Each structure stands twice: as structure tokens, then as C-alpha cells.
Amino acid sequence: MSEKFTDRIYPKIKGIWEACFKHPFVQGMGDGTLDLEKFKHWLMQDYVYLIEYARLFAIGTSKATDLGTMNSFAKGLDGVLFVEMDLHRSYAKTFGIPEEDLEATDQSAINTAYTSYMLNKAQAGGVENVAAALLACSWCYNYIGLELAKIPGALEGENYGSWIGMYSSDEFTDLNENAMDLINKLAEGKPERELKVLEEIVVKTGLFEYMFWDMCYKQETWPEI
Numbered sequence: 001m002s003e004k005f006t007d008r009i010y011p012k013i014k015g016i017w018e019a020c021f022k023h024p025f026v027q028g029m030g031d032g033t034l035d036l037e038k039f040k041h042w043l044m045q046d047y048v049y050l051i052e053y054a055r056l057f058a059i060g061t062s063k064a065t066d067l068g069t070m071n072s073f074a075k076g077l078d079g080v081l082f083v084e085m086d087l088h089r090s091y092a093k094t095f096g097i098p099e100e101d102l103e104a105t106d107q108s109a110i111n112t113a114y115t116s117y118m119l120n121k122a123q124a125g126g127v128e129n130v131a132a133a134l135l136a137c138s139w140c141y142n143y144i145g146l147e148l149a150k151i152p153g154a155l156e157g158e159n160y161g162s163w164i165g166m167y168s169s170d171e172f173t174d175l176n177e178n179a180m181d182l183i184n185k186l187a188e189g190k191p192e193r194e195l196k197v198l199e200e201i202v203v204k205t206g207l208f209e210y211m212f213w214d215m216c217y218k219q220e221t222w223p224e225i
């Protein structure tokens with residue numbers, strides 16, 4: 001059997017996940033010192049990110065060529081809209097941010113670039129492009145969640161404990177494993193030239209994950225001119 005796509009790409013992606021984990025935003029969630037205003041910026045930006053991200057699953061559902069793949073994308077769509085966005089809605093409630101404000105968040109420059117890139121790659125290719133564009137997102141958060149959960153006391157943290165609990169949970173680990181299984185299935189037997197294209201999508205979306213943390217830490221939106 002040929003090497004799994006996720007094993008082949010891991011050496012290229014590992015350093016990006018480590019850099020995300022070491023980023024002061026993520027470290028601040030681990031030790032509980034992250035400024036709540038920075039976290040609110042993440043919450044609001046991420047909410048509108050997830051709306052765009054959810055569209056990818058819809059594109060994948062329509063591009064799927066077998067029922068099993070169609071099912072995986074449809075489950076993913078349900079998961080984002082009703083599980084992950086629920087965490088955001090409940091955090092927003094504790095901060096007194098109304099749901100309409102969350103939904104009306106103006107996407108920052110990095111956020112716009114990231115979601116536009118993903119949607120463009122998903123639309124431009126076959127179903128395997130969609131699976132590649134989706135992968136970094138769940139892989140990065142699951143990596144970070146599991147690493148943060150190892151820090152003593154992090155899961156009990158007053159502000160960020162439930163965040164770490166969610167992204168390190170068995171449920172999210174399963175979601176990430178489904179995303180990995182899907183790209184591995186769809187990439188199997190593809191020629192090297194096509195695998196390189198998929199690899200580039202995963203690496204670039206991985207780098208966008210890093211840029212997203214940085215954008216939130218700096219509370220960036222758009223240049224004021």
C-alpha cells in the first residue's frame with residue numbers, strides 16, 4: 001500500500017503546528033494569562049471564519065462521487081454549524097456579545113485571505129481539493145488542544161479551560177481523524193504531480209492558521225488609511 005497522504009506531509013506540517021502552539025496567543029490560553037480582549041477578537045473573527053468554512057463542506061457534498069464521501073462532508077457541515085459554533089455562541093453569551101453582533105463581524109484582512117484561498121481551491125478542483133483545503137483547520141486545533149491539555153491545570157482554567165477541553169476532546173479528535181481518513185482515501189493512488197498540488201494547499205492553509213493566531217493576538221482588522 002502506498003504511503004498515507006497525512007504521513008507524507010507530516011514532516012512539512014509539524015513545524016507549523018509547533019509554531020502555532022508556541023505562539024503567545026496559544027501559550028496565553030494554556031497558562032490563563034491571555035488578555036480577554038484578544039480572545040474576544042478571536043471569537044468574533046472565528047465565528048465569521050466558520051461560516052465560510054462551513055461552505056466548504058457544502059461544496060464537498062456536491063462534488064462527492066460516492067455516498068460515503070457525501071456523508072462525511074454532510075456530517076462535517078452539521079458539526080461546524082451546530083457543535084463548534086455553539087461553543088462560540090456560548091462564549092459570546094458570557095461576554096454579553098449578542099448573536100447578531102457575532103454574525104455581523106467584519107472579516108479581517110487575514111481572515112478574508114484565508115477563507116478566500118480555501119474557497120477558491122475548493123471550487124477550482126475536484127473533491128480531493130476540498131478535503132485538502134479543510135484539513136489544516138481541524139489538524140492544527142486538535143494538535144494545539146491536545147498539547148495544551150497536557151499543561152497541568154490548563155483544563156481547569158477559568159477562562160480557557162472549556163476551550164482546551166473542547167478541542168482536545170475525543171469528539172474533536174474523531175472529527176480530525178475523519179478529516180485525515182477522508183484526504184487519505186481521496187489522495188490514494190494519485191500521481192505525484194497531483195499530490196504536490198494537494199500538499200501545497202495543506203501547507204498554505206497551515207501557514208494561514210499561524211497568521212490567524214497572530215492576527216488575533218495583534219487584534220488586527222484592516223489598515224486605517
Ligand SMILES: Cc1ncc(C[n+]2csc(CCO)c2C)c(N)n1
Binds near residue numbers: 142
Ligand atoms: C481559524 C480556525 N481554524 C481552525 C478551527 C477549528 N475548526 C474549525 S471547523 C473544525 C472541524 C469541526 O467543526 C475545527 C476543528 C477554527 N475554529 N478556526
